[in-house]
Amino acid sequence: MSTIVRATGLTKTYGIGGGAVHAVSDASFALEENRIHGLLGRNGAGKTTLMQLLTGQEFATRGTIEVFGERPVENARVLDRVCFIKESQRYPDDFRVRHVLRSAPGFFPEWDADFADELVERFRVPLGRRMKKLSRGQLSAVGVIVGLASRAPLTFFDEPYLGLDAVARQLFYDVLLADYAEHPRTVILSTHLIDEVSNLLEHVLVIDDGRIVIDADADDLRGAAIDVVGARSAVDAFTADREVLHRAGLGGLATATVANLDDAGRKAARDAGLELAPVSLQQLVIRTTVGANAGHTNGENE
Amino acid sequence: MTTTALAARPAPIPGPGARVWRIVRLLTANPWTTVWWPVLILTAIFLMTLSIWGLIRLNVPDVGAEGLPGTQYNGGISWIFVYMLVVAVQAINLSFPLALGYGSTRRAFLLGTGLTFTILAAAYALLLTVGSTLEEATRGWGSGGAFFRPFYFATDAGPLAQWWIYFCWLAFFLFTGVYFAAVFVRWRAVGLTLALLLFAAVVIGAVALLTFTGGWGLVGDAIGTLGTVGSASVMLVPGLVAAAIGYGVLRRATPRA
Numbered sequence: 431m432s433t434i435v436r437a438t439g440l441t442k443t444y445g446i447g448g449g450a451v452h453a454v455s456d457a458s459f460a461l462e463e464n465r466i467h468g469l470l471g472r473n474g475a476g477k478t479t480l481m482q483l484l485t486g487q488e489f490a491t492r493g494t495i496e497v498f499g500e501r502p503v504e505n506a507r508v509l510d511r512v513c514f515i516k517e518s519q520r521y522p523d524d525f526r527v528r529h530v531l532r533s534a535p536g537f538f539p540e541w542d543a544d545f546a547d548e549l550v551e552r553f554r555v556p557l558g559r560r561m562k563k564l565s566r567g568q569l570s571a572v573g574v575i576v577g578l579a580s581r582a583p584l585t586f587f588d589e590p591y592l593g594l595d596a597v598a599r600q601l602f603y604d605v606l607l608a609d610y611a612e613h614p615r616t617v618i619l620s621t622h623l624i625d626e627v628s629n630l631l632e633h634v635l636v637i638d639d640g641r642i643v644i645d646a647d648a649d650d651l652r653g654a655a656i657d658v659v660g661a662r663s664a665v666d667a668f669t670a671d672r673e674v675l676h677r678a679g680l681g682g683l684a685t686a687t688v689a690n691l692d693d694a695g696r697k698a699a700r701d702a703g704l705e706l707a708p709v710s711l712q713q714l715v716i717r718t719t720v721g722a723n724a725g726h727t728n729g730e731n732e
Numbered sequence: 733m734t735t736t737a738l739a740a741r742p743a744p745i746p747g748p749g750a751r752v753w754r755i756v757r758l759l760t761a762n763p764w765t766t767v768w769w770p771v772l773i774l775t776a777i778f779l780m781t782l783s784i785w786g787l788i789r790l791n792v793p794d795v796g797a798e799g800l801p802g803t804q805y806n807g808g809i810s811w812i813f814v815y816m817l818v819v820a821v822q823a824i825n826l827s828f829p830l831a832l833g834y835g836s837t838r839r840a841f842l843l844g845t846g847l848t849f850t851i852l853a854a855a856y857a858l859l860l861t862v863g864s865t866l867e868e869a870t871r872g873w874g875s876g877g878a879f880f881r882p883f884y885f886a887t888d889a890g891p892l893a894q895w896w897i898y899f900c901w902l903a904f905f906l907f908t909g910v911y912f913a914a915v916f917v918r919w920r921a922v923g924l925t926l927a928l929l930l931f932a933a934v935v936i937g938a939v940a941l942l943t944f945t946g947g948w949g950l951v952g953d954a955i956g957t958l959g960t961v962g963s964a965s966v967m968l969v970p971g972l973v974a975a976a977i978g979y980g981v982l983r984r985a986t987p988r989a
Contacts, residue, residue: 487832488986504983506751509835519833520987522826524762530830533761536754537834539746582835 434584434616435461435484440493442479442640453479455640456493461618461633466610468631468648469620470715476640477620478516481586484618485514497584513538513582515573517589521561528557530572538580540613546579549605553598566593574602578609587619591626599626606630628711638719648711655714656696659685660704668702676717687717751836755844756851758831759823766819766852771859774812778863778879781808785875803877809860809885813905816856820849820909821916828917829987842910842979849906857898864894887960900964904971907978914978918985 442454454476461467471477482488483495486502486509495502502508521530531550535541550557553571556564564572570592577585587606591599607630610617621627634651636644644651655675658665665684669677672695676687687709691699699706709717746754760766785803824845831841864880872878878886885901887893915927942948955963 482986485832485835486837489984504837504839506748506837506840507745509837510746510751512835513833514835515833516829520826520829522762522765522830523822524765526762529761533754533758533830534834536750536757537836 432463433460434463434498435459435618436496437484438494440480440483440495441491442476442483442488443491452640454483454637457637457640457642458493459635459642459645461616461635463616464614465632466606466617466619466630468624468627468634469618469637470622470624470634470644471637472622472719475637475719477622477637478518478588479640480637481514481516481588481618481620485509485512485586487514510537510539511583512586513577513580513584514586515576515588517570517573517592519569519573523562525561526558527555527561527564527572530561530576531557534576534580538582540581542579542581545609546575549575549578552601552605567595567598568593570594571598578605581609581613581615584616584618587617589621589623590619591621591623603630624712624715625710631711634711636715636718643718644715651711651714652708655687655689655709655717656691657685657707657709658688658691658699658704659683659707660702664702664704668699668704675714687713748840751840752844752847755827755831755836755841756848758834759827759845759848766823766848767855770812770815770819770856773815774809774859777808777811781806781877781879782873785873785877789875803872803875806877806879806882808879808882812856812860813901816852816902816905817909817912819852820906821913823848824910824913824982825917828982828985832987838983838985842982845910846907846975849910850903853899853902853906856902857895860898861891861895865891883960885960885964889961893961897960897964900967900971904967907971907975910978911974911981912978914981914985917987918981920988 437460438458440454440457441452444451444453457480469477469480479488483490484497484502486504489503497508498511500508502512527550531546534546535543553568553575555568555571555575559568561569561572570590571594574587574590577587577590590602594602606617619627619630628648631648634644634646634648635642646654658668660668660683662679662682662684665686669686669688672691673689674686675689678685688695696706788803827845828841831844832838836844860880864886867873867878867880872881885897887897912924912927916924919926942951958966
C-alpha cells in the first residue's frame with residue numbers, strides 16, 4: 431500500500447489575534463491509496479476546510495500537504511486526478527443538470543458517460559431542471575453522480591447522504607462499492623451521518639474542533655470499545671481499573687463504554703454477570719469527540 | 733510506505749491546451765447567457781429602432797441628404813458593451829467554484845476565461861461589423877440613421893478597421909469585468925465596494941488633474957488625432973491592466989459557499 435495523501439502539522443487559521451478561528455489545528459495524518467476513508471466530525475469541526483486544503487482550494491497557514499507526492503496548490507498534475515464536489519457546491523445560475531454533465535467530462539480523463547447516464551436514471555435526477563431548483567436530495571445526487579462517473583483517482587464525497595431518500599442512500603452505497611471494486615480508487619467520504627456510512631469505511635479520520643482525534647482503521651475501531659451493561663455496582667466494580675470512555679445509568683442499571691477490552695477482560699465481564707454490547711462507530715465517535723458530556727441518549731449521566 | 737509517484741498511474745494526462753479549452757467549454761456549456769440572449773436582444777432593439785425611424789419618416793416627408801434629424805446618435809449598441817461587463821462578472825463569479833471542484837487550477841481557469849472572452853469579443857465584433865457594413869450599404873437603412881455606426885464607433889477605413897474598433901471596446905469591457913469579478917470572488921461585497929470607490933477616486937483624480945492643468949484640450953486633440961480606430965486601440969491598455977490585476981487577485985482566491 432502506498433500513501434496518496436500526507437499532511438504534516440497542517441494548520442489553517444482565519445483572522446488574527448484574539449478573534450482568530452482555528453479551523454484546522456496541527457493535523458498530521460496519511461491516507462493510503464485505493465481505500466475508502468471516512469472524514470467524520472460534527473458540523474463546523476473543520477471537515478470542509480480540511481478537504482479544501484487537500485484540494486488546493488484553501489491555502490494552509492502552516493504545515494505541509496502532499497497529494498500524489500506533490501503540493502496540491504495550483505498543481506495541475508495533482509488536481510487533474512481530483513474530484514471534489516462540495517455539499518454546498520455553487521453552480522452557474524443558468525446551469526441545468528445537463529450542463530453539469532456536459533461540462534464535467536473535459537475535466538476527468540476517465541469520465542464514463544454511459545455510467546453517468548445510468549446513474550441519472552437510477553437516481554431519477556431531472557436533466558432539464560435548473561440546478562437552483564433542485565431539491566436538497568437531487569443536488570446531493572448530482573454531486574454523487576459526478577463523483578462516481580469521474581472515476582477520479584482521488585474522489586471526495588462531501589455529505590453525500592444529505593437529503594437523499596432511503597432508496598437513493600442504498601443505491602449510492604451499492605453503486606460505490608460495486609464501482610470501487612471494479613475501478614479501485616481513493617475515496618474520501620465526509621459526513622456527520624456516521625451510521626449511514628460506517629459499513630463503507632475502511633479507514634476513519636475523526637476531526638473535532640480542528641483537531642484529528644481519531645485516525646484508525648475501521649475494523650480496529652469497531653473492536654476498540656465495548657459497552658458493558660449490568661447492575662450499577664457490578665459495572666462500577668468491573669470498570670474500577672479500566673479505561674472508560676463513557677458512562678451512563680438509569681436507576682440501578684449502568685452502562686460503561688470500555689476501551690480495548692481483550693478476551694480475558696470479556697470473559698471476566700461475563701463471569702461478573704455483565705452483558706456485552708457492540709458500540710457503533712457513531713457512538714464511539716460521539717463519545718470520543720464530546721467525552722462524558724454526551725450521554726443523554728442512554729439516560730441520566732453520572 | 734512510499735508515496736505514489738504520479739508517473740506510476742497510466743491515466744491519460746491532459747495537455748496545457750486541453751486544460752484551458754475545457755474552461756471555454758465550461759463557460760459556454762449553456763450558450764444562452766453568453767451567446768443567444770445578447771444576439772436576440774440586439775436584434776429586438778435593432779428592429780424597434782428601425783420601426784421608430786419608419787414612424788418618424790411617415791411624418792417627415794422630406795428626408796434630406798443628412799438623413800432624418802436625430803438618428804445619428806443613439807445608444808442602440810452601447811448596451812451590449814455594458815452587458816459584456818456583466819457577463820464577465822457573472823461568468824467568473826459563478827464558474828470559479830465549479831471549475832476548482834472539477835480540479836482546475838486557478839491559472840488554467842483564468843487563461844480559459846481570457847480565451848473565452850477574446851473569442852466572444854471577436855465574434856460579437858464580427859456580428860456588429862456585418863451590421864455596420866449593411867448599414868453603410870443601405871445608407872442607414874434608408875433613413876440615414878446610425879445604429880451600428882454612431883460617430884464614436886464608425887470608421888471609413890474598411891470592415892477590418894471597423895471590426896477592430898468593436899473588438900477593442902468589447903475586450904475592454906470584458907477584461908475590466910475580470911478585475912471586478914476577481915475582487916468580488918476574493919473579498920465579496922466589501923471588497924467590491926472598496927474597489928468601486930477606488931475606481932471612482934482614480935477617475936475623479938484624473939478629471940481634476942486635467943481640469944487644473946488645463947489638459948482637456950490635449951485630450952481632445954489626442955482623440956482627434958487617434959480617431960476612432962486609435963482611441964479604441966488605446967482602450968486595450970486599461971483593459972489588459974485590469975485583467976492582469978484580476979489575474980493576480982484571483983490567483984489567491986478561495987471558493988466560498
